[in-house]
Amino acid sequence: MENESYVKIISEWDIVAARQLGRNVAKELEFGTVDQARITTAISELARNIYLYAGQGEIRIERINGRDKRGIKVIAADNGPGIQDIRKVMEDGYSTSGGLGAGLPGVKRLMDEFDITSSLEEGTIIKTVKWTR
Amino acid sequence: MENESYVKIISEWDIVAARQLGRNVAKELEFGTVDQARITTAISELARNIYLYAGQGEIRIERINGRDKRGIKVIAADNGPGIQDIRKVMEDGYSTSGGLGAGLPGVKRLMDEFDITSSLEEGTIIKTVKWTR
Amino acid sequence: MEIFKSRYRHLLRSYLKESSEKALYQAQLFSRKSILQQISPEEIISLHSEALKEIFPDIQEEVLLSFDFLLEVMVDYGLAYQEHQSMRDQQFEIKSEIEIAASIQENLLETSIPQIEDLDIGATSIPAKQMNGDFYHFIQEGQSIHIAVADVIGKGIPAAICMSMIKYAIDSLPESRKSPHFVLESINRVVEDNLEEGMFITMFYGMYDKVNHSFTYGAAGHEQGFYYHSVTNSFEDIVTKGLVLGVDQNFTYEQYQKQVEPGDMIVLLSDGVTEARTEEGFIERSVITDLIQKYKQLTAQEMVEQIYRDLEKMQNYEMNDDFTLIILRRKV
Amino acid sequence: MEIFKSRYRHLLRSYLKESSEKALYQAQLFSRKSILQQISPEEIISLHSEALKEIFPDIQEEVLLSFDFLLEVMVDYGLAYQEHQSMRDQQFEIKSEIEIAASIQENLLETSIPQIEDLDIGATSIPAKQMNGDFYHFIQEGQSIHIAVADVIGKGIPAAICMSMIKYAIDSLPESRKSPHFVLESINRVVEDNLEEGMFITMFYGMYDKVNHSFTYGAAGHEQGFYYHSVTNSFEDIVTKGLVLGVDQNFTYEQYQKQVEPGDMIVLLSDGVTEARTEEGFIERSVITDLIQKYKQLTAQEMVEQIYRDLEKMQNYEMNDDFTLIILRRKV
Ligand SMILES: [Mn+2]
Ligand SMILES: [Mn+2]
Ligand SMILES: [Mn+2]
Ligand SMILES: [Mn+2]
Numbered sequence: 001m002e003n004e005s006y007v008k009i010i011s012e013w014d015i016v017a018a019r020q021l022g023r024n025v026a027k028e029l030e031f032g033t034v035d036q037a038r039i040t041t042a043i044s045e046l047a048r049n050i051y052l053y054a055g056q057g058e059i060r061i062e063r064i065n066g067r068d069k070r071g072i073k074v075i076a077a078d079n080g081p082g083i084q085d086i087r088k089v090m091e092d093g094y095s096t097s098g099g100l101g102a103g104l105p106g107v108k109r110l111m112d113e114f115d116i117t118s119s120l121e122e123g124t125i126i127k128t129v130k131w132t133r
Numbered sequence: 134m135e136n137e138s139y140v141k142i143i144s145e146w147d148i149v150a151a152r153q154l155g156r157n158v159a160k161e162l163e164f165g166t167v168d169q170a171r172i173t174t175a176i177s178e179l180a181r182n183i184y185l186y187a188g189q190g191e192i193r194i195e196r197i198n199g200r201d202k203r204g205i206k207v208i209a210a211d212n213g214p215g216i217q218d219i220r221k222v223m224e225d226g227y228s229t230s231g232g233l234g235a236g237l238p239g240v241k242r243l244m245d246e247f248d249i250t251s252s253l254e255e256g257t258i259i260k261t262v263k264w265t266r
Numbered sequence: 267m268e269i270f271k272s273r274y275r276h277l278l279r280s281y282l283k284e285s286s287e288k289a290l291y292q293a294q295l296f297s298r299k300s301i302l303q304q305i306s307p308e309e310i311i312s313l314h315s316e317a318l319k320e321i322f323p324d325i326q327e328e329v330l331l332s333f334d335f336l337l338e339v340m341v342d343y344g345l346a347y348q349e350h351q352s353m354r355d356q357q358f359e360i361k362s363e364i365e366i367a368a369s370i371q372e373n374l375l376e377t378s379i380p381q382i383e384d385l386d387i388g389a390t391s392i393p394a395k396q397m398n399g400d401f402y403h404f405i406q407e408g409q410s411i412h413i414a415v416a417d418v419i420g421k422g423i424p425a426a427i428c429m430s431m432i433k434y435a436i437d438s439l440p441e442s443r444k445s446p447h448f449v450l451e452s453i454n455r456v457v458e459d460n461l462e463e464g465m466f467i468t469m470f471y472g473m474y475d476k477v478n479h480s481f482t483y484g485a486a487g488h489e490q491g492f493y494y495h496s497v498t499n500s501f502e503d504i505v506t507k508g509l510v511l512g513v514d515q516n517f518t519y520e521q522y523q524k525q526v527e528p529g530d531m532i533v534l535l536s537d538g539v540t541e542a543r544t545e546e547g548f549i550e551r552s553v554i555t556d557l558i559q560k561y562k563q564l565t566a567q568e569m570v571e572q573i574y575r576d577l578e579k580m581q582n583y584e585m586n587d588d589f590t591l592i593i594l595r596r597k598v
Numbered sequence: 599m600e601i602f603k604s605r606y607r608h609l610l611r612s613y614l615k616e617s618s619e620k621a622l623y624q625a626q627l628f629s630r631k632s633i634l635q636q637i638s639p640e641e642i643i644s645l646h647s648e649a650l651k652e653i654f655p656d657i658q659e660e661v662l663l664s665f666d667f668l669l670e671v672m673v674d675y676g677l678a679y680q681e682h683q684s685m686r687d688q689q690f691e692i693k694s695e696i697e698i699a700a701s702i703q704e705n706l707l708e709t710s711i712p713q714i715e716d717l718d719i720g721a722t723s724i725p726a727k728q729m730n731g732d733f734y735h736f737i738q739e740g741q742s743i744h745i746a747v748a749d750v751i752g753k754g755i756p757a758a759i760c761m762s763m764i765k766y767a768i769d770s771l772p773e774s775r776k777s778p779h780f781v782l783e784s785i786n787r788v789v790e791d792n793l794e795e796g797m798f799i800t801m802f803y804g805m806y807d808k809v810n811h812s813f814t815y816g817a818a819g820h821e822q823g824f825y826y827h828s829v830t831n832s833f834e835d836i837v838t839k840g841l842v843l844g845v846d847q848n849f850t851y852e853q854y855q856k857q858v859e860p861g862d863m864i865v866l867l868s869d870g871v872t873e874a875r876t877e878e879g880f881i882e883r884s885v886i887t888d889l890i891q892k893y894k895q896l897t898a899q900e901m902v903e904q905i906y907r908d909l910e911k912m913q914n915y916e917m918n919d920d921f922t923l924i925i926l927r928r929k930v
Contacts, residue, residue: 013288015291016287016288016291017287019287019290019291020287023287032644033644033666033669034640034641034644034669037640037666037669037670037673038640038673040287040290040670041294041670041673041674041677044291044294086583087583087584087585090583090584092681092684092685092688105681106677106681109677109680109681110673110677115582116583117579146620148623149619149620149623152619152622152623153619156619165312166312166334166337167308167309167312167337170308170334170337170338170341171308171341173338173619173622174338174341174342174345174626177623177626225349225352225353225356238349238352239345239349242345242348242349243341243345277667278664278667281663281664281666281667282660282663282664282667285663289667290666290667290670293667293670293671294670294671294673294674296671297670297671297672297673297674297675298674300671301674301675301678307639307672307675310668310671310672310675311668314664314668317664318661318664322658322660322661325658325661326654326657326658328614328654329650329654329657329661331613331614331617332610332613332614332646332649332650334613334622335609335610335613335614335621335622335625336642336643336646338622338625338626338629339625339626339628339629339632339642340629340639340642341626341629342626342629342630342633343629343633343639343642343675343679346633346679347675347678347679347682350679350682350683350685350686351682353682353685353686353689354682354685356689357685357688357689357692360689360692360696363754363755363756364692364755366755366756367755367756367758367759370756370759370760370797371759374759374763422692422695422699423692423695423696423698423699423755424695424698424699424702426759427699427702427703427706427758427759427762428702430759430762430763430766431706431762431766434763434766434767434770435766437770438766438769438770465702
């Protein structure tokens, strides 16, 4: 489908590819430069999480339409071991203080919508959306 | 004395004069641009406190010499009502969250040394020092 | 600092040459390291302007001057940021205190689920924050199993301290005074005596007679539970009247009784279960009974845990209240 | 945002024109407002680069490009900053919770000082932080007055919760089991059962017989008190042996007895009194007995309060440990 593209995350350099894909789509959707940087940072964080904790997975980028707005949807999916305690990883302060970066709370702040499902069997799927203003 | 100069703080524009005096001295002492901005911000904060809470007072700037280093000493003195609870005003979070700016904890962070005395009779004297590296 | 300076210049230079995403990714990694090293944002501005000066020796003087202005703006951002860092350190201290307190509380409030031949019992209680203001307690005495469920209005530390008090108060009641209305009335007095104005506790107290399979109960302003009739495969609310504890020292509580048939279930809960808040607002109570229907083939303990997981997800993992759910099923 | 944009451009332009301190002062005021409006640092970078583009239409393309890089670096700073803001909100919440908890604890642990014809009793207990990990408790039963003084190793919330437990445990002991060694032995078992590994409590328990004026006591690793002999106007330490509570379930505690003469004083305390730390290090125990000598004309309650005030001042108003001091004097 033309509206969806994806990048497989296996090595660290795939993080860069995912960022590039996201930035291109964000530019096409005419997000401002600050929002472009934020979307890219969110993608970077999600891809890096896959690379570090799940070993491999993928980042999917979609163009989406709301009622009277357009947006970018970023999906991070992996078959890793799943997140044991989702509430814990959504808490502030743990990742940044340890130098692990923005973490999932950061991703949530950078985007407008955020949804996470995780299980031992099916790995983790994180869906996030940002709308043009 | 050549080493000490001061600015009386009566109107808001005296804050600018105090900043200017401090910046000049900081430049002469060859502080870097970041430190110049920090020293000036600290002076600004102290002067503004006098202007807002004490009505009037003065900022004194001194060049000082340590064992093998030079520094700038900034003294803020007023005859205002004094600070009731010094522990409270030195606590983080109160001034910035209310939009009051850096506050005294901010001044303490910007400078290397910080000392405060305050009483109902004699007003408040704050002495701060920053050393060149 | 010198290392950061040359690293920044190097990274910026390669970005300007290639304009590549890779260079921007490295910018992010750089940023992460500099945050960790407590380099403040105004220092980053200074790194940037110095790097520009070196990379473009012929840069317009005024463009460089503009960075003095930007730097001035950033000093205050740096201060706000440092202030928050120092607050974070304080916060870790308090949090570790609360963690210890929570584990003490867990020890204090520990109660084991009775293992009875004719009954299948499941119970779970999960705090919204670290400390639980909900509480359940099982006591086996003679041919009865006593079940208390309580909820302090309020959460966190104050609520948790109240709960410890309630548990000791229940434990110190002599056996002869442990019928539901007696318990509610004594605890009501304890609460009145010990708690501040404006603190309330809701409580359900029930007594299951293992021989006659009757359930005697009463409640003080507590969230209504459900009774599941196996024969008709239907639910009814466990209706009780009674003022919350801590309001009127002399209040007398009513007592009710139900005959429990094989396959029937008694579902007790705190309002944290029914007042789960999703994006569309509070859930309907029917959501709970639907979940019980859905999972009724499981053991009682599996049911309560599975229902918690479903409701946790519905709320997007943001629990607003302590959650306590107990299911008792009379086996066939 | 549009307002900030044009304001920024305006201020930057006047700075570039005049290079004046006044313009930099306005930069600071601008920064303060933008922080208040939660404008993040990466947005400031974007304001700056857009302003430059407008002010210098012929600016080098590469200089503008450099701001993309700077922006990327700042996004992470912005996030760290936002995260800290949200933590600050949580922190205010926790602090107010602790305040409430402290006042509940005060209610729970409240104990009234017995008013007896032959005895003058004074007591004070002041926490170092908001919640008290020291504890004293009076019980009048028959012809005896019981006095418990305890100190949890550790301060703050966890210690406070332990104290509530100890109080309930003492209160639930039947009268027949309230001689000092029995109390210490039962509480020792409660502590073993309920507390985590590594939590200790020291405790002194005494029983004053109002008729025979004998004082029976025992202690578990608690700071030694003082006994004041009126006849000789001298002090002796109240020596006790006994392991702190929570270490050995089966420890047996010794019990001691003293005959109390008219004018004699029993001084009980926690280590927060004797371990007052001044600039010269810990104070000597003789500092306390000197203070008692100094104030012995006052009532027992006045004495404990005056001694607290003196020690508070000696420590420059920075208390490092909870402070509990009790004085009992047999009147003539
Ligand atoms: Mn509650
Ligand atoms: Mn509740
Ligand atoms: Mn202690
Ligand atoms: Mn102590």
